[in-house]
Amino acid sequence: KMDLNAGNPVEWSHLPSLPEDSGRAGSFAGVSNEALFCMGGTGFPDKLPGNGGHKKWYEDIYMLQKGKTWVKIKEKLPCPLAYGVSISYKENIILIGGNNGDQYSNKTFGYRWNGEFLQSLTYPDLVVSLANMAGALVNNLAIIVGGNSSPKGLAIKKCYALDFENLEMGWFEFEPWPGPERLFPGCASFKGQFYLFSGETVGISAGNVRFRHILQDAYRLIPMQSNGIWTGSWQKLAPMPRGMSAGGSPVPVLNEDHFFFWGGVDALTALEEDPIMHPGISKDILFYYPDTDTWQYAGKEETVKARVTVPVVYWNNQWGFISGEIKPGVRINTIIAVK
Numbered sequence: 447k448m449d450l451n452a453g454n455p456v457e458w459s460h461l462p463s464l465p466e467d468s469g470r471a472g473s474f475a476g477v478s479n480e481a482l483f484c485m486g487g488t489g490f491p492d493k494l495p496g497n498g499g500h501k502k503w504y505e506d507i508y509m510l511q512k513g514k515t516w517v518k519i520k521e522k523l524p525c526p527l528a529y530g531v532s533i534s535y536k537e538n539i540i541l542i543g544g545n546n547g548d549q550y551s552n553k554t555f556g557y558r559w560n561g562e563f564l565q566s567l568t569y570p571d572l573v574v575s576l577a578n579m580a581g582a583l584v585n586n587l588a589i590i591v592g593g594n595s596s597p598k599g600l601a602i603k604k605c606y607a608l609d610f611e612n613l614e615m616g617w618f619e620f621e622p623w624p625g626p627e628r629l630f631p632g633c634a635s636f637k638g639q640f641y642l643f644s645g646e647t648v649g650i651s652a653g654n655v656r657f658r659h660i661l662q663d664a665y666r667l668i669p670m671q672s673n674g675i676w677t678g679s680w681q682k683l684a685p686m687p688r689g690m691s692a693g694g695s696p697v698p699v700l701n702e703d704h705f706f707f708w709g710g711v712d713a714l715t716a717l718e719e720d721p722i723m724h725p726g727i728s729k730d731i732l733f734y735y736p737d738t739d740t741w742q743y744a745g746k747e748e749t750v751k752a753r754v755t756v757p758v759v760y761w762n763n764q765w766g767f768i769s770g771e772i773k774p775g776v777r778i779n780t781i782i783a784v785k
Contacts, residue, residue: 456700456731458750461766461781462515464508469769469777472528475757476539478559482510482761483539484768485557486527495775496721503528503546507564510781512762521564527551531581531695532757533588535610538567542590543576550575550595554608554617570616573606580645582635582696586611587669587676589620589640592628601647603627605667607676620678623665630692630755631661634705636736640667641683643734646691646711658716660689666736684739687732688712694758698765698784700733704742706765706784707732709752721774727752750782 461482464470470487477483485507493499503526508516523541530544530551540556552575556567578601579593588608594601605620623642631645642665649659664683669676686707693710700706708731718724729746756770764785772778 457785459783461783462510464769464779465516466779469779471755471771471777473757473768474532474541475759475768476532476534477759477761478537478539481559484508486523488528489777490775529577531579531590533583535583543572545577548597550577570613573617578629580631580633580695582633582640584635584640584669585638591642592631592645594629601627601629623680624682625663628661632690632693632695632697634697636699644686644689644691660691660713660716662686662689687741692754694756694767696758698758705734709754711754724773726773727754751778
């Protein structure tokens, strides 16, 4: 446990680690009937990328029940998959998009734990194949933003939504946010509104050199429904003090009044190109207060390794960061919870 400052104590704890020693990045995760699940993801089981290792996509599913340890269950994903969006809604875990290397998925499907096995659920297909996006659940809407549709594809500027109480309508589009396209943004849900933070796009320098442009902008979408038609209006918010691409998503909301930003790739980390000498992910923690549209620097977390490409799940009254990646190619199997 650690007291960041007297006004905003954050309580940290460890949940049982994944049995895979190396951990996973870009997994899907969710909660169904009080059990926590981690599905798919990627790893480097043999050698790290700096040493010529090859990335492996997984189809395994692990389950954690309260007071127990993770078990690999017999059900598997239909194919190896990672880097999509997962949402938990009314005991259902919904997996949206993702990829397994060359193939990008336009599928939306789900699972429900019935106490003995995972039941499969079907949902409408996405309008396009999509991965490397982010999303959150706002009331009964799954809202996803950004991402791309092929391995070398540029980021898209699209905001899609699916109403879980009106699946016949299928996926539909909101107007996009008033800012650049992006991959790996951060998203949050608060008081029936959707929040979009940071992510990255490709920048071009004056010398015509491409670079990872880590964004620092932030927006809020207010969805409204009238006569069965959804519309939404975006507002630009105060920019982030530091960007956060591929951070934990959705972004945790603590004490029902502030968002918790930890991990992700900022502009300095993005400059690190040597995977072997990489110093790891920034330890800085930020709070964002949506009611006042203000940011607060909340110090550094020195004892727990910050991570990227990590699903975040609300389970047992705490927010769990499920495995993830602590530097290029290096997975970590620990599960960190905050409240």
